[in-house]
Amino acid sequence: MLAELAHIDCWIFDLDNTLYPASADLFGEIDVRMRMFIEQLLDCDAEEAHRVQKHYFHEHGTTLSGLMANHDVDPRVFLDFVHDIEMAALAEDARLARTVAALPGRKLIFTNGDEAYARRVLGRLGLSKSFEAIHDIHACAYKPKPMTESYETMVARFGIAPSTALFVEDMARNLKPAKAMGMKTVWVNNGSERGNHEAHPDFIDYEITDVGNWLHAITENETE
Numbered sequence: 001m002l003a004e005l006a007h008i009d010c011w012i013f014d015l016d017n018t019l020y021p022a023s024a025d026l027f028g029e030i031d032v033r034m035r036m037f038i039e040q041l042l043d044c045d046a047e048e049a050h051r052v053q054k055h056y057f058h059e060h061g062t063t064l065s066g067l068m069a070n071h072d073v074d075p076r077v078f079l080d081f082v083h084d085i086e087m088a089a090l091a092e093d094a095r096l097a098r099t100v101a102a103l104p105g106r107k108l109i110f111t112n113g114d115e116a117y118a119r120r121v122l123g124r125l126g127l128s129k130s131f132e133a134i135h136d137i138h139a140c141a142y143k144p145k146p147m148t149e150s151y152e153t154m155v156a157r158f159g160i161a162p163s164t165a166l167f168v169e170d171m172a173r174n175l176k177p178a179k180a181m182g183m184k185t186v187w188v189n190n191g192s193e194r195g196n197h198e199a200h201p202d203f204i205d206y207e208i209t210d211v212g213n214w215l216h217a218i219t220e221n222e223t224e
Contacts, residue, residue: 002218008184009105010165012154014145015118016111017170017192018211019125020090026121027193029085034063037081041071058194061144062112068142075142076114083117092126099215100130109134110154110167112144133158145174151181168211172199179203186214 013019016026031053038049056066067073100107108131111118115136122128135157140150155162162182169175170192175185179202186206189195208214 005166005184005218007164008166010158010160011100011103011105011107012110012160012165012167012178012183013108013131013211014111014167014169014171014174014188015109015113015121017190017195018168018188019096019127020093020121021210022170022190022192022195024089026085026087026089030082033082033085037078038067041067041073061146062137064137065142065144075137079114079117079137083113083120087120087124090121090124092124093212094126095216096212097126097130099212099219100127102219103215106158107131108154108158109136110145110150111135112137112140114138145169145171146177148177148180151177155181170195171197172204173197176200176203179205 034053035046035049038044038052039046042049042052053063056063056070060066060069064073064075064078067078068075109118109122111134113136115134115138118134118136119128122131135154137144139157140153143149145151154160166184166186167175167178168186168188170188170190172187172195175187176198179185184205185203186208187199187204188209188211189207190209
């Protein structure tokens, strides 16, 4: 274990494009479902649906937040629809499960998705028993990362001391509130869409490209 992480007793991980590579492109499948949802909602063509989707993603943090704010969309209906995807691109990752288990202290998932979807992903990766709990968009009262309220809700819910917590995330801007609270931060720079948006060394302690390799290195004291 890296000496500078010896004080960490709570390890918090984003889910999508963090615990599996961005190249798996689950978001590609989800994007298609989002456009279908917006087409039906707004009675528009695919091009306009794509424009609306990306506009809301960039301006509100998630497409869902934009749809809720502007169209009063029921979040559960939306999430059930867009997460109805195949996950054939994901495979069990025994090494990742082993290295997560080797981390001292608590392990949590913090995602802008919902718990039902997160559990499907974790099951495909062989990580169903690796985490204490999932803090999802419902638990955040639909205030997604990087809104400060979502972090405050998580910290209060689980009694986390930010000074002894670490957060791993593929979207650099989502690390800024965590760092401001006192957490150690790890940016997974692996090619996620807009993953490097607003990235700045002031709020990134570690920059990595693969969570499994990094955890393997710090828990088993070797690199691949």
